[in-house]
Amino acid sequence: MSDAALAPPFIRAHGRTLWLLAAALVAALVLALGSGAVAIPPATVIATLLGAHDDAQTSLVIWSLRVPRALLGIIAGAGMGIAGAAMQGLMRNPLADPGLVGVSSGAALAAAVVVVFGERAMSTGGWAAAALLPVAAFTGAVLTTALVYAASRRNGRSSVTLMLLSGIAINALALSGIGLLMFMGSDAQIRTFTFWTLGSVAGATWPGVIAAGCAVGLALFALSRKAGPLDALALGEAQAAHLGVAVGPLNRACVVLIALSVGATTALTGSIGFIGLIAPHVARRLVGPGHRQLLPASALAGALLVLLADSAARTWAAPAELPIGVLTALFGAPFFMFLLRRRVGAEGG
Amino acid sequence: MLSAHQLTVSAGKRLLLDRVDLSLRPGELLVLVGPNGAGKTTLLRALSGDIGAALHSVSCNGRPLSGIPAAELATLRAVHSQQQRNDLDFTARQVVELGRFPHNGGRPGSVDRAIARSAMALTGCTELAERICATLSGGEQARVHLARALAQIWHGPTGAHYLLLDEPVAALDIMWQHRALACARERTRSHGTGVLAIVHDLNLAARYADRMVLLADGRIQADGRAFDVLHSTALARAFGIRCRVLDDPLGETPVVVTEPA
Numbered sequence: 001m002s003d004a005a006l007a008p009p010f011i012r013a014h015g016r017t018l019w020l021l022a023a024a025l026v027a028a029l030v031l032a033l034g035s036g037a038v039a040i041p042p043a044t045v046i047a048t049l050l051g052a053h054d055d056a057q058t059s060l061v062i063w064s065l066r067v068p069r070a071l072l073g074i075i076a077g078a079g080m081g082i083a084g085a086a087m088q089g090l091m092r093n094p095l096a097d098p099g100l101v102g103v104s105s106g107a108a109l110a111a112a113v114v115v116v117f118g119e120r121a122m123s124t125g126g127w128a129a130a131a132l133l134p135v136a137a138f139t140g141a142v143l144t145t146a147l148v149y150a151a152s153r154r155n156g157r158s159s160v161t162l163m164l165l166s167g168i169a170i171n172a173l174a175l176s177g178i179g180l181l182m183f184m185g186s187d188a189q190i191r192t193f194t195f196w197t198l199g200s201v202a203g204a205t206w207p208g209v210i211a212a213g214c215a216v217g218l219a220l221f222a223l224s225r226k227a228g229p230l231d232a233l234a235l236g237e238a239q240a241a242h243l244g245v246a247v248g249p250l251n252r253a254c255v256v257l258i259a260l261s262v263g264a265t266t267a268l269t270g271s272i273g274f275i276g277l278i279a280p281h282v283a284r285r286l287v288g289p290g291h292r293q294l295l296p297a298s299a300l301a302g303a304l305l306v307l308l309a310d311s312a313a314r315t316w317a318a319p320a321e322l323p324i325g326v327l328t329a330l331f332g333a334p335f336f337m338f339l340l341r342r343r344v345g346a347e348g349g
Numbered sequence: 350m351l352s353a354h355q356l357t358v359s360a361g362k363r364l365l366l367d368r369v370d371l372s373l374r375p376g377e378l379l380v381l382v383g384p385n386g387a388g389k390t391t392l393l394r395a396l397s398g399d400i401g402a403a404l405h406s407v408s409c410n411g412r413p414l415s416g417i418p419a420a421e422l423a424t425l426r427a428v429h430s431q432q433q434r435n436d437l438d439f440t441a442r443q444v445v446e447l448g449r450f451p452h453n454g455g456r457p458g459s460v461d462r463a464i465a466r467s468a469m470a471l472t473g474c475t476e477l478a479e480r481i482c483a484t485l486s487g488g489e490q491a492r493v494h495l496a497r498a499l500a501q502i503w504h505g506p507t508g509a510h511y512l513l514l515d516e517p518v519a520a521l522d523i524m525w526q527h528r529a530l531a532c533a534r535e536r537t538r539s540h541g542t543g544v545l546a547i548v549h550d551l552n553l554a555a556r557y558a559d560r561m562v563l564l565a566d567g568r569i570q571a572d573g574r575a576f577d578v579l580h581s582t583a584l585a586r587a588f589g590i591r592c593r594v595l596d597d598p599l600g601e602t603p604v605v606v607t608e609p610a
Binding site: 088089092094227228229231232234235238239241242243244245246284288289290292 | 397398399418419420421422423424426427428430437438439440443444447448450451454455456497501
């Protein structure tokens, strides 16, 4: 019996693991707020956050620049983390990731359409204009999630091969659509598109952070209520139905909530790849596969990963900034290759 | 009683089940035999409530399945089908505890955990509890899923709950083939469970069945005690074999010796 066949022994302590992850996130947050063009020591960061430090400039840097940015990173990471965990549960397939199967590209394409054709509507200002982009991204994400889900099913089962191949097709289609829009767009619009394909948390603003936070929070809350049925779904749709799970409504709810999470974050940060793949894997190693623990753990792990990646992206090439999506892909793609090899090895072909 | 009344199921133009009448009584072990493609699994799925078009032809304790909410039905009958791979790293214990889902909505309490432990002991899975289910052998996984099905209806209403097993012994070694069917029969006696099992080994079927049903071409060809069904010419016709039925001098069940026709 190999070690890999045994569940990690610390699975039983998973309640505590969630708190440890949360503590790590807080520590990473203090580090992230301190790093950048002006380095601020952790003690000063904490003092400023608590209002005990009255240097106006430090306070300004932290509250209006770094806090929104760090929060957006946390929200985006959490959103991608739960979307990945839910998608893997929905498809009973640990290789599912909203970016890989084209959901992020679909959201970006829909957002790009709005940028090019909705210019007049956007320029009117106000809440409706501000909501246009996220709503478009959400719609694009719903459509692509539903499309991938339908395309990867055969005889009521979800096939890894079909899922990944249809993901390639959908990604290619969405990217060609974005390419077409770039051809039609102005220079300023083209810069916006580049931002979506590379991903960035640099453009954080308080209204954006609050809106995305609400969307991701809602998705996390609603998906957590589906944790039990998602566990049952791991046995297959027929078996879940035998256990009394209403499989159809569960599937539809998951598609919408995954899309809500991906759409809300993609509209603000572009596609930060592979977080939806890596975070649930890290979380599963820490708390096991049960969704009641896995969903919040994936959210925390995703938030932690994006926060660390963004800190690295800001400091490695300072004063310039690496695009965060480039950094996550640099680590995520080899990780995906590793998972794929292991998976193919297990399947024997 | 779990009953199919004039149950007809078709896929496209092909008739899978043709006006089948079958009742599974509480406290009996009914073994369904028949050649490949006879419609055995289709019949089991229809009785499970998996086939939407058949819901009105199947009734459970006198109520048509179409009128029983899925969550309630899950407390009345458990199904063990030839399961699919699960790649999400659930341990054997977690899979068995999922059998208690209809009773706890996915939050197993101490009673659920105790039931899962007992069910695993019955099917010899205690040693496997903390292993990742997907890494177990086919036979071990079959026993884990049998324990899950048992856990689901552990305290089912006496004389009104059912266990449907699609080839429960297909992947098991000879010792576990006996222990699994003995365990199923023990549940019929101790808890009044009605068990329907699809089994291919005629001798094994005869050894444990209270009642045997032979299905071929989507119709019931014979229904009765093992002796009656195994003697029938229908058996030879259904399988396209010749068979001799001997009396086991030490036992009470027939022994079938088969050879190609």
